[in-house]
Ligand SMILES: O=C(O)CCC(=O)C(=O)O
């Protein structure tokens with residue numbers, strides 16, 4: 582297919598849109614570099630511990646608000662107690678462009694102000710079970726980006742974690758947005774395809790996934806003063 586012809590957008594379910602090859606290689610490179618920085622700190626990337634003692638196979642670091650099962654906080658009490666990195670304005674703008682591309686709705690795009698992102702790193706074995714994203718106070722759409730290895734993204738229904746679902750192949754640069762009637766659909770990643778990513782993104786192996794959301798929370802206390810600033 583000619584590079585000049587935009588690839589079609591696929592509606593997987595009402596409000597759930599897949600846009601293949603949305604990010605340029607340069608944008609993917611910049612995302613990889615930004616995520617590398619966040620993975621190093623102030624809260625290092627880690628396998629999230631689950632309340633019943635398990636650990637997730639995916640590694641996750643958050644910006645804006647820290648997610649741990651099943652709430653958002655400003656500080657990472659389950660990691661090192663540090664405050665998470667701020668949500669950068671350039672990522673707000675990227676989120677708005679994503680919503681505009683997915684829904685072709687300027688008003689919805691302009692109103693979209695993501696304030697948290699989960700950055701997930703999958704090695705060849707990592708998977709994510711079927712779940713709903715429902716710890717946010719807002720029902721604004723979730724914007725998901727893939728860089729690196731492809732995966733099978735299973736997009737289901739709002740009622741059960743089982744069928745009916747659609748298996749979507751998400752490749753490097755792809756955008757997936759789910760909002761509206763699909764905002765609370767169950768979804769998961771049953772399989773990553775090792776070796777399918779282009780090392781030119783800066784990611785030698787594995788799959789990077791960034792999901793932006795609107796946590797919709799307000800701070801009840803001011804940020805702790807920096808050491809020495811009292
Ligand atoms: O890796 C993905 O594509 C999905 C990630 C996800 O569902 C989540 O972080 O809640």
Ligand SMILES: [Fe+2]
Nearest residue numbers: 712713714768
């Ligand atoms: Fe999710």
